[in-house]
Amino acid sequence: MSYLRFEKALMTNLQESLTRELLRTNRSGAYSCSTIVDCNTRKYHGLLVVPVPEIDDDNHVLLSSLDVTVIQHGAEFNLGLHKYQGNNFSPKGHKYIREFDCDKVPTTLYRVGGVLLKKEVVFQHYEDRILIRYTLVDAHSATTLRFKPFLAFRSVRQFTHENSTAKRDYSMVDNGIKTCMYSGYPDLYMQFCKKNEFVFQPDWYRGVEYTKEQERGYASNEDLYVPGYFEMKIRKGESIVFAASTSEIKTSLLKKLFDKEVSERSPRDNFFHCLVNAAHQFHKREKNDDRYIIAGYPWFKSRARDTFLSLPGLTLAIDEQDYFELVMKTSEKGLREFMEGKPLTVNMYEIEQPDVPLWCIWALQQYAKEAGNDKCNSIYGKFIKDILNYIISGLHPNLRLDENGLLYSEGHDKAITWMNSTVNGRPVVPRTGYIVEFNALWYNALKFGAKIAADSNEDDLAENFERRAEICKRSFVDTFLNEYGYLFDYVDGNTPDWSVRPNMIFAVALDFSPLSQEQKKGVLDVCTRELLTPKGLRTLSPKSGGYNPMYTGPQSQRDYAYHQGTAWPWLGGFYMEACLKMYKRTRLSFIERQMVGYEDEMTSRCIGTIPEMFDGNPPFNGKGAMSFAANVAEILRALRLLEKYNYQ
Secondary structure, three states, X not given: XXXXXXXXXXXXXXXXXXXXXXXXXXXXXXXXXXXXXXXXXXXXXXXXXXXXXOOOOOEEEEEEEEEEEEEEOOEXXXXXXXXXXXXEEEEEHHHHEEEXXXXXXXXXXXXXXXXXXXXXXXXXXXXXXXXXXXXXXEOOOOEEEEEEEEEEEEEOXXXXXXXXXXXXXXXXXXXXXXXXXXXXXXXXXXEEOOOOEEEEEEEEEEEEEXXXXXXXXXXXXXXXXXXXXXXEEEOOOOEEEEEEEOOOOOHHHHHHHHHHHHHOOOOOOOHXXXXXXXXXXXXXXXOOOOEEEOXXXXXXXXXXXXXXXXXXXXXXXXXXXXXXXXXXXHHHHHHHHHHOOOOOOOOOEOOOOOOHHHHHHHHHHHHHHHHOHHHHHHHHHHHHHHHHHHHHOOOOOOOEEOXXXXXXXXXXXXXXXXXXXXXXXXXXXXXXXXXXXXXXXXXXHHHXXXXXXXXXXXXXXXXXXXXXXXXXXXXHHHHHEXXXXXXXXXXXXXXXXXXXXXXXXHHHHOOOOOOOXXXXXXXXXXXXXXXXXXXXXXXXXXXXXXXOOOOOOOHHHHHHHOOOOXXXXXXXXXXXXXXXXXXXXXXXXXXXXXXXXXXXXXXXXXXOOOOOEEOOXXXXXXXXXXXXHHHHHHHHHHHHHHHHHHOO
């Protein structure tokens, strides 16, 4: 039985099936996403969603969906599903679904009377091409299939409505058509592996509604353009492959191409393999061969902090050092350009944030543990020392090294940490001054840098880094540790922030900690007592003022809750690492029980991956982006740590 399999009872219950989403990516920035019953519930959903750099920096929905109708003896059975205004669903194709599974590729089995139709979907790697294979498993009489494409040609952040500007022109191509609704967009090619009849019957389908946008307080309906439909006969046992793409393909190749793509897919037959598949979805290769990590789907880009934070878990934890090196090559180029004051030639956002170089060193430290210190030193040794010297020299515009050995950053007016939500242009959590994780990372970086320098026989430099680390260590304890046994979140001048937040966990989880064992135990105990949930650490303790754990409502309401009590699995990854470092094998069973909370997510929400965050109170519903790189990465890294401790 497939690990990701849903029976008819769940598929036909829209209350259950519409909450479960399915994501496919091509590892070049494009994606395909909908619910498991193919009813779009977000404006970000679409069968073919691609970047169009000629227009802007957003992704664009070209093909929203494809309705399939089974025709026998003149009777039509439409397998599509759309929600229209007034809570009307039409047609109600979900009632024909017999089962759905997502072992290698998403597969839906429909039964219409004596007809059994199987649909399988893959997104071709590194091409903007979605492929769908329809197989007539069983039929007792002549059967015809009709395919009706719903076009949007719009940014994922906008809606389209009936208008006279949209072009209706189309051209015949090999076993299909190409069309383009607006200038500036690429042509959309819709082709089949066999001859078919295209009937030009242009129309707008009005009032299509997206429930997720309603929940988020946004506009939620649009009109979709249907240029006509394709029709062809299908025999029992026959397979038909459909391709939607921004480039034409020779249709005689479609069947072999589909088989090739399926053969390259690894099964999602357990928790770990689901996470590995999810990890690969964040890969992005650009035309110049630069490699990136997408921070999350469907709306995030490649962000510098997320890249370095996610990279070890998404690559090293699954024995993919080669992709780590490819991404780090691109990232090093970007970070060096920033440090040298040159224009960026890489498409990486927020590289100016003050903790980015610190997370970069942490990522390289994880590489050293997997690949060996010698290899790390030979490839990245100079880069690590250059970053440390850059910070020590005071060249970063918002990272000042004070005489007490601590790093100071200004964050009153602009969000500068990962807790970056803003309302009316102001940070909701204005973390400023001496920030706890910045300085925990700084101490760790200095100690690691000293080791790198020592291994390179640069004794004076190693001694310099060690001396600075010792000064940082004393000041860290004096500045952050309070009488209640936990760490201030930040200290601005003589004003500490007493909020109990998870950022102190890094001072326990990092390889080099400025805290004593007893101090680390105190911090870990507070995190366990006040922040731990089955879905990671809360961003704020329920005992702290401003606790707001439910991420719901309109945008401003969600922004106020974003880091005020919501739970984040990537923080849980560092918490589990801290537990294992403190208590070794005695906490293995506890960590394994924590993993159960994440495994539950494999069949909920976006299946096979982990969403951005969770409500901080029961039932801990998943919220935000449907798939988040840092969360997947840290759970994979925690699984790797579990494996190592189990073999000790």
